[in-house]
Amino acid sequence: MSAVREAGPQVYAIAWAEDERTDSDQFYRFKTYSEPDSVRPLVFFAWLISHAGRLTLFDTGASRAVAGQRGINYMGSVADGVRELGIDPAVVDTVVISHLHYDHSGGIPDFPGARIAIHPKEVEFWTGPNLARAQFNSIVELDDIVFLIRAIRDGRVDFVTEGSAITPDITVRHLPGHSVGQIGLQVGGVDGLLLAADAAHYYDEVFSNRPFTVFSDLPVMYDSYDRIRTLIGGARDRLVPGHDSQVFDVFGTGDALWRPGRTPRVFRVR
Ligand SMILES: [Zn+2]
Structure with missing residues (x-):
């Protein structure tokens, strides 16, 4: 790894929960493709970026209680994952929220020293009809929205x-369609990595044009898949989807450290 690259942003993925789903669960009107159904793991990620002397957390997961209510296999909080990196959650500078669905916005209270960044359209959407x-x-927790409103105040x-x-x-990067104010983060300039969060749960959304089953606007979500391909120059290893177990293979971590139900799995993607 070159010194130049080492000087750039360091990006860590934190896998904090997982669940077993199928293609027909995850892709909108999967029968359209006339393919047999298959198992499609759903891994829940957040990301920590260390850059320019600042710590930026992208998404915050959900609490153990909410994960239990929703029946997903919890490995630990995103804050636990941050601690595995030897970082006190209280010193994280900025928490960026990709969108307000329950699995992205539930851990904000665990980062009391951070400023919170979100797209205004996401707040407007969840405080309207x-x-x-x-x-x-x-797909949201009212407590998360109320916490955010207080933080705005x-x-x-x-x-x-x-x-x-x-x-x-x-x-x-504003990549709407899954949710109105859905954002991703482009890290390391135009040749860098795109942390898509749920603008692309899976590589297949972007590379096979298969819409995810949950959306606020289907044509706009297709447009965001097109934009993501442009932003990453068509390169799979420049895209980090929000829920795809293939991330473990693309970024060379294998499955050796996978410990469901124990602790969050933390690994470097850049
Ligand atoms: Zn999600």
Whole structure:
């Protein structure tokens, strides 16, 4: 690894839960493709970026209680994963929230020293009429939204949009469709890595144009898949999807350290 690369952002993935699903669970109208159904693991990730003397956490997972209610196999909190890196969660500078679904926004209280960054459209969406609709409100926790609203009132939240810089080498990309204010982070400039979060749960969404089963706007989500391919120059190893077990293979970690039900699995992707 070159000194130049070492001087750039260091990016760690934190796998904090997993579940077993099938292709027909995960892809919208999977029968369209006339293929046999297969097992499709769902891994829940967050990411920690160390760059320019600052610690940026991208997404915060869910609490053990919420994971239990929703029946996913919990390995530990994202804060536990941060501690595995030898970092006190209280010293994280910025928590960026990709979108407000329960598996991304539940751990914000574990990072009391951080400013919080989110796209304004995400807050607008979850504080408007769609919060009364079952297909939307079933995928958020009201406590997470209330916590965020209090943080806005307390002046702790920064609203970020397409092109906003978290640090000089971490750029916000607005990739809507799964959720209205869905963002990813481009790390390390135009040749860098795209942390897509749920703009792409799986590589197959981007490389096979297969929409995920949950969305706020289907054509807009397809457009974001197109944009992601452009942002990564078509290179699979520049894309880190939000829930794909293939991340372990693409970034060369293998499965040797996989310990479901024990501790979050933490590994470096850049
Ligand atoms: Zn998710």
